[in-house]
Amino acid sequence: MILVWLIGIPIVAGVLAWAGEKWRAELSRWISLVALCADLVLALIIWARHAGGVTLVPDSAWFAQVSWLWIPRWGVHFHLAMDGLSLLLVLLTFVLGIISVLASWREIQDGTGFFHLNLLWVLAGITGVFLAEDLLLFYFFWEMMLIPMYFLIAIWGHERRVYAATKFFLFTQLSSLLMLIAILGLYVLHHTATGTWTFDYPALIGTPLPPNTAMFLMLGFFVAFAVKLPVFPLHPWLPDAHTEASTAGSIVLAGLLLKTGGYGMLRFVVPLFPEAAHRFAPVAMVLAVIGIVYGALMALGQSDLKRLVAYTSVSHLGFVLLGIFAWNTLALQGAVIAMIAHGFSTGALFALVGALQERTHTREMDRLGGLWAVVPRLSGAALFFALASMGLPGLGDFVGEFLVLLGTYREHLGVTIVAVIGILASTFYALQLVQRAFHGPNTNHWSIRDLLPREILMLAPMMLILLWLGLWPQPVLDTFRPAVAALQHTVSRQVGMAPADRSGSAVARRGGGP
Amino acid sequence: MSGADWIALLPVIITGATAVVAMVLIAVHRSHGLTLGVTLLGLVLAVLSLWPAASVAPLQVTPLLVVDDFAVFYLGLIIVACVAVALLCHGYFAKCEGRPEELYVLLLLATLGSEILVTSTHFVSFFLGLEILSVALYALTAYLHTRALPLEAGIKYLVLAASSAAFLLFGMALVYAEMGTMQFREIADRLALGTGLHGAMLIAGAALLITGIGFKLGVVPFHLWTPDVYEGAPAPVTAFVATVSKGGMFALLLRFFYGNGGYQTPSLHLVFSIIAIASMLVGNLLALRQRNVKRILAYSSIAHFGYLLVAFLAAGAFAVQAVTFYLVAYFITTLGAFGVIAMLSDGEREADDVDDYRGLFWRRPVIGTVFTLMILSLAGIPITAGFLGKFFIIAAGASSSVWALIIILAVTSVIGLFYYLRIVIAVYAALPGAAEGAVEGAQPRTLSLSATSAGTLIVLAVLLVWFGVYPTPILNLIQVAAAAL
Numbered sequence: 001m002i003l004v005w006l007i008g009i010p011i012v013a014g015v016l017a018w019a020g021e022k023w024r025a026e027l028s029r030w031i032s033l034v035a036l037c038a039d040l041v042l043a044l045i046i047w048a049r050h051a052g053g054v055t056l057v058p059d060s061a062w063f064a065q066v067s068w069l070w071i072p073r074w075g076v077h078f079h080l081a082m083d084g085l086s087l088l089l090v091l092l093t094f095v096l097g098i099i100s101v102l103a104s105w106r107e108i109q110d111g112t113g114f115f116h117l118n119l120l121w122v123l124a125g126i127t128g129v130f131l132a133e134d135l136l137l138f139y140f141f142w143e144m145m146l147i148p149m150y151f152l153i154a155i156w157g158h159e160r161r162v163y164a165a166t167k168f169f170l171f172t173q174l175s176s177l178l179m180l181i182a183i184l185g186l187y188v189l190h191h192t193a194t195g196t197w198t199f200d201y202p203a204l205i206g207t208p209l210p211p212n213t214a215m216f217l218m219l220g221f222f223v224a225f226a227v228k229l230p231v232f233p234l235h236p237w238l239p240d241a242h243t244e245a246s247t248a249g250s251i252v253l254a255g256l257l258l259k260t261g262g263y264g265m266l267r268f269v270v271p272l273f274p275e276a277a278h279r280f281a282p283v284a285m286v287l288a289v290i291g292i293v294y295g296a297l298m299a300l301g302q303s304d305l306k307r308l309v310a311y312t313s314v315s316h317l318g319f320v321l322l323g324i325f326a327w328n329t330l331a332l333q334g335a336v337i338a339m340i341a342h343g344f345s346t347g348a349l350f351a352l353v354g355a356l357q358e359r360t361h362t363r364e365m366d367r368l369g370g371l372w373a374v375v376p377r378l379s380g381a382a383l384f385f386a387l388a389s390m391g392l393p394g395l396g397d398f399v400g401e402f403l404v405l406l407g408t409y410r411e412h413l414g415v416t417i418v419a420v421i422g423i424l425a426s427t428f429y430a431l432q433l434v435q436r437a438f439h440g441p442n443t444n445h446w447s448i449r450d451l452l453p454r455e456i457l458m459l460a461p462m463m464l465i466l467l468w469l470g471l472w473p474q475p476v477l478d479t480f481r482p483a484v485a486a487l488q489h490t491v492s493r494q495v496g497m498a499p500a501d502r503s504g505s506a507v508a509r510r511g512g513g514p
Numbered sequence: 515m516s517g518a519d520w521i522a523l524l525p526v527i528i529t530g531a532t533a534v535v536a537m538v539l540i541a542v543h544r545s546h547g548l549t550l551g552v553t554l555l556g557l558v559l560a561v562l563s564l565w566p567a568a569s570v571a572p573l574q575v576t577p578l579l580v581v582d583d584f585a586v587f588y589l590g591l592i593i594v595a596c597v598a599v600a601l602l603c604h605g606y607f608a609k610c611e612g613r614p615e616e617l618y619v620l621l622l623l624a625t626l627g628s629e630i631l632v633t634s635t636h637f638v639s640f641f642l643g644l645e646i647l648s649v650a651l652y653a654l655t656a657y658l659h660t661r662a663l664p665l666e667a668g669i670k671y672l673v674l675a676a677s678s679a680a681f682l683l684f685g686m687a688l689v690y691a692e693m694g695t696m697q698f699r700e701i702a703d704r705l706a707l708g709t710g711l712h713g714a715m716l717i718a719g720a721a722l723l724i725t726g727i728g729f730k731l732g733v734v735p736f737h738l739w740t741p742d743v744y745e746g747a748p749a750p751v752t753a754f755v756a757t758v759s760k761g762g763m764f765a766l767l768l769r770f771f772y773g774n775g776g777y778q779t780p781s782l783h784l785v786f787s788i789i790a791i792a793s794m795l796v797g798n799l800l801a802l803r804q805r806n807v808k809r810i811l812a813y814s815s816i817a818h819f820g821y822l823l824v825a826f827l828a829a830g831a832f833a834v835q836a837v838t839f840y841l842v843a844y845f846i847t848t849l850g851a852f853g854v855i856a857m858l859s860d861g862e863r864e865a866d867d868v869d870d871y872r873g874l875f876w877r878r879p880v881i882g883t884v885f886t887l888m889i890l891s892l893a894g895i896p897i898t899a900g901f902l903g904k905f906f907i908i909a910a911g912a913s914s915s916v917w918a919l920i921i922i923l924a925v926t927s928v929i930g931l932f933y934y935l936r937i938v939i940a941v942y943a944a945l946p947g948a949a950e951g952a953v954e955g956a957q958p959r960t961l962s963l964s965a966t967s968a969g970t971l972i973v974l975a976v977l978l979v980w981f982g983v984y985p986t987p988i989l990n991l992i993q994v995a996a997a998a999l
Contacts, residue, residue: 070984071984071985071986072986073986073989073990074909114875136905139896140896140897143895143896143901144896144897150935154939155942166932166935166939169935170928170932173928173931174924174925177924177928180908180924181912184909187909188909191913
């Protein structure tokens, strides 16, 4: 039941926030804040209840479940379930949700109620995506987060918002329709094989499929998640959408929406079609490293701060894809940590750029410069998150990407070497960001306010979390390890191999403490 | 005719009788409200009479008509849609000059025609129903005869529909000449016994029949009338053309081909596949360049009937159910969308330009929300019935492996999103605080919104979300209906 609350609270609060605008615009902000905090507390309660209680039996990796018959005729269930992986991503969702509300406190002045309705609904949709265990329900949430996101970009975005929002929508919608066809294909083939109509994820695992059909179905899913992630040739929507969205929109896009792609790969693509995914892995890994290097190089060439940060996402999420398709314990753990850390570091960078734009009305690095003396706190924070993003040891991103590289190294050396080049490039763009925007002479004579208490309040937790992830990631690893082990178990059982856990936890512990 | 026959035909009889009563009443006492009241009363009685009719179903009433669960379901759908149109008409025509009363007589007659279509099992009743429907529609389309566009649309529709009826009639004659019967089921039996679809006469007959049916459905290449009639006709009438008229014809198509085995012939399958693909492509592509909302919806309806044909061709266990569910969703959506247009139109012109909708949400949140829901349903976005409809069609397609068709469906519906989004973004454009001047420029007219229209729209929106979130009740009904075919 608690899982239904997690989704229900933001939905109801969204409507209240919309209605609340009639009395005072501030009211909708407070309603959103309170609702998200309540959700965060609920999720933390689940975590506290299960911390330490690591289940070793793969089949009972679920912390909480609810399953009701929804459309009996089609075998659709309202099936939500949460394991460690979902839990962490749900926690990320609510933390970044709170940050988004805080970040738009002053930025959004028009249509405040409707803005918060959309923000809360997109968060509810994302939460649903992380929890749904029925493919039709999953698709439902997958689409449900799309429309509010579209509005967040198209109504409250910057200059070319309609163009960016439409591009975002068309890319994601075409790919999700292909996924819908794949879901239905799987549904029909499952019926042919077993005689039952069901969309239930645990039931569909292990459906016997002819290899070529499995490949096509797998590609249907892969494309949908690859557009979100984004994987190299499918990324063109991302720089536009991230750049044109308002600050909260960018935070949600980069911090959360991209993660749904990674989550989908992890939860659905590989376990549902292990053999096809295995055959496809070399292609995916090559696409991943192309994305890593391409994103980093493109970031180097940007002068718009938001565009720069947007391209770094292409690069960072390449590591996630790499880790998932390397599919060994280290790489998977790295991928999950990388997703979480990227959510915070990039979310914070977008929040900072937003704060800067609110003050200077520009995102062009050439027009900035010399801000360090004017706004030391803001500049320091930017340096911190830029360093996190380039993978400085001791901060979260490093752990994730390092583990991915370790894991990939076992699978393929060449790919790993190219990926390392990507890390190298990330040093340049991160330092360039700090250099051009904050150092040098203050030629434009900026005199702006430093970070407000509200902004410090929202950035400080992100710093602490990144430090925590970087210095002592063990609790996080412990939380999702059973879930990932269960996924690996599912896959190896189908492919007919021995469980591939090769001293995973021990190495992970070593890798975690730099 | 026995007692049971009368009971079975009760909904049809009541509809026809209401038309007569309304006509006489107008002669005695001309009152808009009273005529609407009589119309609604008749339609409600017709809906109530569905239960006795269902209790005697299935029943062949004369060689011409059959009342089975399938017919009862579609009768209900058509009558309820007519109720919605009548309510929308009340708000719309109250704003126009001229006498609105006869409109309801015509509406009832057109509904009667459509009712006969969904119950007919014989070429004669098919043609009779079609003509009753069409003749009433000519007059309805041109009802605002002091304006240029409705007149033009009416005449266009008259000329094209009359010639398509001629094609249809000729096709029936050819089939009759070859088969010696006009009964759907007997044609099916003889086709099954004989060599199938061979011989020049039979092929020519089938081609002419498809022409006539395709015209009424507005599928490519028989779609040319659709944009003009949609644009020219008064908005509630357009809603009627898009739903009751096309829906009745599609029900007949289902009965004709599924009772028939004709769809299994590869040549017919091919012809319908081509029509479906062409409709999906042409409808969606041509809509891209339009700025007139009614024309956009016209082209989108061409595409939607292409989608319906995909399910029709799937021919699996799901096909009839998928088509029926999609039609229900489409009825609600189309009535809602045109209802909003009707509501925002005034006595002088239709609110059919995209710019008329700029900032609608900020001015009228409820109507804006309803309109958004309708457009999103057309686009097939979840929590609306349109999504489950599209889902059902793809499921039907997947279960009989017509992969090419469903991939084209997916790709073209993404093209479709492009123009739907343009409407949606207009509804939300111009934030209230941001551009006060721009909003003022876009809405020079103040509107008095009628309560009946607003109520109808809200009910439609609730139904749309209900069927989109919890479709089980309607699915149960549809399953019973489809099993009867």
